[in-house]
Amino acid sequence: RKEVEQDPGPFNVPEGATVAFNCTYSNSASQSFFWYRQDCRKEPKLLMSVYSSGNEDGRFTAQLNRASQYISLLIRDSKLSDSATYLCVVYGGSQGNLIFGKGTKLSVKP
C-alpha cells in the first residue's frame, strides 16, 4: 500500500457544485496532515492544515479520520478559480518526512 493515496481525477464539476476529495495514508503514526493546492507550472501552496477536530476556512472544510486513516477536503460553491491540483500531504512517514499524494485534479467549468 502506498504511503499516501489520492484519486487522481480529474474531477470536472460545474460552478457552484460541491466537491469532495479523499486521501488515505498507511502510517498510523502519522502526526500532521495538510492540503496543498498547486496551479499548473507553479509551486504548491498551503491551503489548510487538517486538525483532529476538523476545520473550516470559508468554502473549504477539512476533516481527519484517524480510525480509518483518511483525510478529506470539501469545497462548497466551487469557483472557476478553484481549478487546480489538490495535494494531500502527511507528515510522519517512515523517515519523518513530508509525504505527498499524487494530487487530485479539479476542473471547474462555467
Added chain:
Amino acid sequence: GAVVSQHPSRVICKSGTSVKIECRSLDFQATTMFWYRQFPKKSLMLMATSNEGSKATYEQGVEKDKFLINHASLTLSTLTVTSAHPEDSSFYICSARAGQNTEAFFGQGTRLTVV
C-alpha cells in the same frame, strides 16, 4: 505565510555543466529543507531531505553524487545538479519547515532545461 525564496526561477544550461539552485527561508529558521523534482503532468517526487548541519538523506534512486545538497545554515540550502544531461530537465522545487509537525512552505521552483 512564511516566505521561501528559490533562485533562479529558470535556467538553461549546456549538457555537462553544473547548475546550482538556492533555497532561502526569509523570515524563519528552517531546520529541515526538502528538495523535489516534478516532471510535466506528474506528481512531486521527493529527492532528498536535509537537516541543517548534517548530510542530506536521499530517496532511493536519487544519485547523491549527481545532486549535491548543502544545508549549511538555518536559512539556506543549495542543490547542485552536476554534469547535467537533458534528462535532468525538470521543475525543481524546495520547501522548508521550521520544526516537526509544522507545515512546509515552498519556493517558487526552478525550471531547468539542459540542452
